[in-house]
Amino acid sequence: MTYDILITGLIIIAQILAVVVPVLISVAFLVYAERKVLALIQLRRGPNMVGPFGILQSFADALKLITKENIIPSGSNKIVFILAPIITMVLSLAGWAVIPFAPGWVVSDINVGIMYLFAVSSLGVYGIIMAGWASNSQYPFLGALRSAAQMVSYEVSIGFVIITVLLCVGSLNLSKIVLAQQTVWFAIPLLPMFIIFFISALAETNRLPFDLPEDESTLVAGFFTEYSSASFVLFFLGEYASMILMSSMTVILFLGGWLPPFDVYPLNVVPGVIWFTVKVIFILFLFIWVRGTFPRYRYDQLMRLGWKVFLPFSLFWVVATSGFLVYFDMLPN
Amino acid sequence: MIIYSLTFYLFSSVAVLSALMVISAKNPVHSVLFLILSFVNASGLFVLLGAEFLAMILVVVYVGAVAVLFLFVVMMLDINFVKLREGFLQYLPFGALLGIVLVIELGILFLTDRSSNIYNNQTPLQPIVNEVENTKMIGQILYTEYFYLFQICGIILLVAMIGSITLTLRDKGGVKRQNIVSQNTVDASTAIEKKKVKIGEGI
Numbered sequence: 001m002t003y004d005i006l007i008t009g010l011i012i013i014a015q016i017l018a019v020v021v022p023v024l025i026s027v028a029f030l031v032y033a034e035r036k037v038l039a040l041i042q043l044r045r046g047p048n049m050v051g052p053f054g055i056l057q058s059f060a061d062a063l064k065l066i067t068k069e070n071i072i073p074s075g076s077n078k079i080v081f082i083l084a085p086i087i088t089m090v091l092s093l094a095g096w097a098v099i100p101f102a103p104g105w106v107v108s109d110i111n112v113g114i115m116y117l118f119a120v121s122s123l124g125v126y127g128i129i130m131a132g133w134a135s136n137s138q139y140p141f142l143g144a145l146r147s148a149a150q151m152v153s154y155e156v157s158i159g160f161v162i163i164t165v166l167l168c169v170g171s172l173n174l175s176k177i178v179l180a181q182q183t184v185w186f187a188i189p190l191l192p193m194f195i196i197f198f199i200s201a202l203a204e205t206n207r208l209p210f211d212l213p214e215d216e217s218t219l220v221a222g223f224f225t226e227y228s229s230a231s232f233v234l235f236f237l238g239e240y241a242s243m244i245l246m247s248s249m250t251v252i253l254f255l256g257g258w259l260p261p262f263d264v265y266p267l268n269v270v271p272g273v274i275w276f277t278v279k280v281i282f283i284l285f286l287f288i289w290v291r292g293t294f295p296r297y298r299y300d301q302l303m304r305l306g307w308k309v310f311l312p313f314s315l316f317w318v319v320a321t322s323g324f325l326v327y328f329d330m331l332p333n
Numbered sequence: 334m335i336i337y338s339l340t341f342y343l344f345s346s347v348a349v350l351s352a353l354m355v356i357s358a359k360n361p362v363h364s365v366l367f368l369i370l371s372f373v374n375a376s377g378l379f380v381l382l383g384a385e386f387l388a389m390i391l392v393v394v395y396v397g398a399v400a401v402l403f404l405f406v407v408m409m410l411d412i413n414f415v416k417l418r419e420g421f422l423q424y425l426p427f428g429a430l431l432g433i434v435l436v437i438e439l440g441i442l443f444l445t446d447r448s449s450n451i452y453n454n455q456t457p458l459q460p461i462v463n464e465v466e467n468t469k470m471i472g473q474i475l476y477t478e479y480f481y482l483f484q485i486c487g488i489i490l491l492v493a494m495i496g497s498i499t500l501t502l503r504d505k506g507g508v509k510r511q512n513i514v515s516q517n518t519v520d521a522s523t524a525i526e527k528k529k530v531k532i533g534e535g536i
Contacts (some may be wrong), residue, residue, distance in 0.1 A: 005335070005336065068422070077360075077362075080362075080363075080366070110385060111385055111386075111466045111467070111468065112385045112386055112388075112389045112466075112468060115385075115386070115389035115390070116389055117392065118389075118392045118393055118397075119389050119392035119396075119397060122392075122393055122396075122397030122398070123392070123396060123397060124396075125401055126369070126401075129404055129405075130366070130409075133362060133408050141408075142410075145408075145409070146403065148401050148402075148404070148405050149405075151401075152397075152398055152401055152402065155398070159393075171466065172386075172468055173466075282371065289462070300511070301511075304513075
């Protein structure tokens with residue numbers, strides 16, 4: 001009896017490691033890829049010294065950062081200050097529990113998978129708010145306030161985009177959402193929603209052009225100004241891991257998850273996990289591309305875009321989609 | 334089953350302890366953070382009951398949105414908590430009375446409602462995927478049986494929303510706003526005015 005529990009526990013831990021370790025490694029390569037792509041956009045060479053083509057650069061950076069001294073400001077609220085990066089990191093990894101990489105390749109295939117992802121991504125704001133408040137310093141505090149307002153605003157439109165997709169699927173289970181796209185990926189009939197979701201994902205992960213919470217030209221480094229060494233690494237890893245998480249969410253909702261683009265011979269023998277990875281890399285490339293080409297939004301413009309453009313439009317699209325589905329009797333089951 | 338009870342005791346004890354910390358923590362921001370911890374644990378309890386939709390809604394609505402704004406306000410306001418605590422003993426009898434009434438009501442519920450039999454309810458640790466999803470069940474009941482009540486809830490929320498907007502909306506004069514449409518439609522003929530200035534006279 002107890003032996004069984006032990007075995008089940010070990011299997012669960014092995015499954016978690018099988019997801020978390022590749023995610024952390026891909027974070028390292030994502031950082032490298034970002035620096036290389038940005039360098040290409042700006043006609044530079046990028047990192048090219050550590051390892052062949054500089055491929056080990058992020059590992060060197062991580063080692064350097066971790067071996068440095070961890071400074072905790074004397075005026076800070078120490079427990080919250082230390083908890084904040086840990087929460088950021090844990091939340092960016094927790095979402096991976098429900099991501100289906102291929103048919104059946106999922107740690108926990110729960111009914112409300114998409115709600116879980118939405119909940120976890122909306123909790124991400126706490127790491128930032130806690131960091132900004134616990135630092136007891138002006139720049140981090142401003143960064144935290146900006147982040148709180150920004151993430152709450154963009155969650156609203158993300159919620160409506162998810163509702164539109166769910167109307168077409170009839171289930172909150174992520175595997176069923178992917179399987180519902182066998183005839184056509186949702187990116188095609190719901191193209192405007194795909195674009196809104198992508199832009200909101202940029203805002204939700206605090207990426208350029210919406211990186212107002214860290215905004216180095218006005219706030220030094222925003223919410224993590226006071227962080228150093230390992231706690232800084234945790235924020236950094238957390239940001240990139242949640243970037244990959246949001247890309248996977250985009251792929252699952254709009255680009256057919258593990259499904260090949262066409263269900264024909266040479267394409268459908270490729271394993272699903274490879275299609276999934278290729279699509280996630282494509283979305284991540286878009287993230288980096290946007291970062292390299294767009295200027296940062298001003299804060300009031302960011303709020304205006306969220307509340308006055310995306311919210312009414314996505315609300316309208318929810319009504320239009322449900323009207324269309326009801327009128328043509330295409331509602332799922 | 335042993336894992337089920339262990340997780341139940343973990344979630345419930347952390348929920349109760351953090352709820353205690355909400356009212357006893359000195360720092361208001363810590364109070365809000367403990368409130369969030371308590372919410373998250375309550376949602377864990379919902380998951381154990383097999384009510385996964387309610388659990389997620391609790392996290393999304395209360396933790397993801399309401400508590401963020403709560404934290405926002407508590408962080409921004411400069412509240413003097415020593416002053417706030419002065420009336421503690423004065424309000425204690427009233428608070429205790431409310432608590433006792435609640436406990437008695439809960440007790441009556443436990444003593445009378447034997448049919449629900451919550452102690453022998455063998456809920457599985459993880460909701461089974463093949464069952465009718467409780468999202469669907471909630472929808473089927475909410476939009477048929479309780480349709481009018483649901484609509485009334487919506488109207489109450491709408492009234493509250495309009496009320497809070499009218500209370501806070503003030504049109505201060507002299508605020509410069511960006512009109513993006515007019516900015517984008519500017520061209521040389523409307524933006525630049527040519528004038529012939531005579532020497533020694535100015536405009």
